[in-house]
Amino acid sequence: MAPLHTPQPHFPLVQSLCLGAGAAVFACILGVFGVLPQPLPLLPGIQLAALLPLSCSLAWVALSVTSLRWRSILQALALGQLAGASALASVCGERFHCGVPAVAFLVIWAVGEGLHLWLPVPLASPPNLDKADTEEADKAVPHRAECSVLHCELVNHSQLVRLLRPEEAAHFINSYLSICNETASARYGRADRADSEAFRALFLPHPEGEPHSNAALHTALAIQARLKTLSADCEVRFGLELDTRIGVSSGELLVAQIGLPGALQQGAAGEPAEWARRLAGANLLYGSNILISEHTAILAGRSVEIRPIDLLQREMPPEGPEEVFELLALSGTLDTESITRLTHYRRGVAHLRNRNWKAARNALRAARPIGRADDAIDILLHRIEEQEALTAYSQAQSPGRPTE
Numbered sequence: 001m002a003p004l005h006t007p008q009p010h011f012p013l014v015q016s017l018c019l020g021a022g023a024a025v026f027a028c029i030l031g032v033f034g035v036l037p038q039p040l041p042l043l044p045g046i047q048l049a050a051l052l053p054l055s056c057s058l059a060w061v062a063l064s065v066t067s068l069r070w071r072s073i074l075q076a077l078a079l080g081q082l083a084g085a086s087a088l089a090s091v092c093g094e095r096f097h098c099g100v101p102a103v104a105f106l107v108i109w110a111v112g113e114g115l116h117l118w119l120p121v122p123l124a125s126p127p128n129l130d131k132a133d134t135e136e137a138d139k140a141v142p143h144r145a146e147c148s149v150l151h152c153e154l155v156n157h158s159q160l161v162r163l164l165r166p167e168e169a170a171h172f173i174n175s176y177l178s179i180c181n182e183t184a185s186a187r188y189g190r191a192d193r194a195d196s197e198a199f200r201a202l203f204l205p206h207p208e209g210e211p212h213s214n215a216a217l218h219t220a221l222a223i224q225a226r227l228k229t230l231s232a233d234c235e236v237r238f239g240l241e242l243d244t245r246i247g248v249s250s251g252e253l254l255v256a257q258i259g260l261p262g263a264l265q266q267g268a269a270g271e272p273a274e275w276a277r278r279l280a281g282a283n284l285l286y287g288s289n290i291l292i293s294e295h296t297a298i299l300a301g302r303s304v305e306i307r308p309i310d311l312l313q314r315e316m317p318p319e320g321p322e323e324v325f326e327l328l329a330l331s332g333t334l335d336t337e338s339i340t341r342l343t344h345y346r347r348g349v350a351h352l353r354n355r356n357w358k359a360a361r362n363a364l365r366a367a368r369p370i371g372r373a374d375d376a377i378d379i380l381l382h383r384i385e386e387q388e389a390l391t392a393y394s395q396a397q398s399p400g401r402p403t404e
Contacts, residue, residue: 015063019111020056024048027104037097047100054078055104062112067186075109142256147268148203148216148248148296150189151276152180152223155243155284157196164238172234176242179230183222187215192258192267198277202268204255213250213299217327220246220290221304247279248327249293275314279324282312287375290327297325305329307342308349309376326376341367348380357384357391 028048030036058078065071082098082105089096154160154176160169177194184191184201188209193200201219203212210218224246231242251272258267272293279291286309293314297306305328311321328334334342348363361384364377 013060016060017056019063019108020059021052023059023104023107023111024051024055026107027051027100030103031100036099036103051101051104054101055108058105059108059112062108063115068113071109071112075105078105142254144252145204145255146212146250146252147205147255147272148212148250148299149253149268149273149276150184150201150203150216150220150223151198151247151249151273151280152200152220153198153245153247153277153280154196155245156240159240160234160242161196163240168238172230172242175230176227176244179226180223183226184219186222187219189215189219190266192265198280200273200276202253202255211299213296214303216248216250217292217296217300217304218330220248220292220327221330224289245280245283245288246290247276247282247292248290248296249273249276249279250296250299251275251293271315278312282324285375286310286326286379287373288326291324292327294323294325303331305331305334305342307345307376310379341369345377348377352380352384355387357388360384 025048027036028051031047058075061074062071065074079102082102086096086098154173157173160172164172173196177199180199180201181191181194184203187203188206189201189203191199191201201216203216203219205212206215209215224244227242227244231244235241249272251270253268253270253272255266255268257264258269259265275293279293283289283291288309291309292300292306300306306325307328309324309326312324313319314322328338328342344363344367348360348367351357351360351363361381364380364384368374368377
């Protein structure tokens with residue numbers, strides 16, 4: 001599928017050279033003035049010439065690699081090599097202080113991460129999206145495909161526009177869209193909607209990637225984590241959080257070039273995409289952040305931690321409601337306390353569906369998080385109270401009727 005973002009260069013050469021040279025010069029100046037020990041008994045100019053290639057190479061990594069995990073790993077390896085070189089020099093009776101290059105590398109890492117966080121567009125294009133791939137995808141004929149849809153809605157976009165200055169509102173909206181697009185692209189997701197209200201990405205089966213359902217769910221969790229940082233910054237500066245909610249659905253969609261004449265772009269249409277949008281909005285009712293469809297949950301299996309939320313009417317009657325789930329975390333990443341609460345919650349839901357009101361209430365109360373609200377649990381407890389009241393009323397109207 002063709003990418004729907006402005007193609008970025010794979011090698012931000014000028015930016016890398018400027019960042020690497022600036023960090024190297026800054027660190028060498030600290031060494032010249034005695035703030036840091038000189039790494040080698042050489043002239044400052046020779047030391048700078050030796051440090052420049054390393055700094056520029058690391059700057060290219062910091063700006064070009066889209067994965068935060070790999071950027072951090074490469075940075076740690078670079079610092080580890082410096083420490084190893086210093087230790088080896090000491091064993092050999094030589095003197096090598098790694099302070100100057102270490103400061104240069106840390107400056108490069110800090111500046112690179114800041115640019116990845118603040119710039120409204122990604123610094124580098126996603127993997128495997130060259131011109132040939134784009135042209136080949138553009139020629140794709142309309143077809144139906146099994147895929148997963150991620151719909152991320154910026155609920156309070158109108159507040160941002162109303163309360164912030166135009167340039168500030170545009171900055172946060174563009175940063176939000178950029179984070180969503182970069183995170184989805186890292187797992188071969190393709191955006192087919194990106195505006196001030198919502199971002200939507202499609203995940204089709206990919207020979208080099210994971211199953212499309214897993215890719216969509218992992219992307220949803222990654223987007224949620226990255227947007228927390230952006231939201232915290234907006235709250236600190238303007239007292240307003242970014243309220244984003246995500247829905248994920250899987251199913252068969254029409255994949256085609258869609259749009260006005262002269263402005264066609266690769267996109268998709270179908271009920272699963274609409275269901276993902278509705279799930280994103282349903283988060284507001286349950287106080288959740290990510291809701292997923294039953295089919296997506298089945299496809300994901302045990303790769304993620306989920307909890308049942310409710311039965312929602314997906315299609316018109318006589319079709320029955322569909323169970324939806326809240327996506328909590330990747331499998332194996334929850335702490336012991338969270339796992340215990342999740343176990344109590346699942347037992348409470350099972351007792352509730354078996355109409356065992358007392359056991360359901362006790363289990364759900366045990367599942368309450370400490371120090372914060374849980375709207376989903378509150379809704380279920382309220383339903384238990386309603387059912388108990390209806391049972392009591394029914395028994396009062398029919399005294400001879402056996403209790404349930």
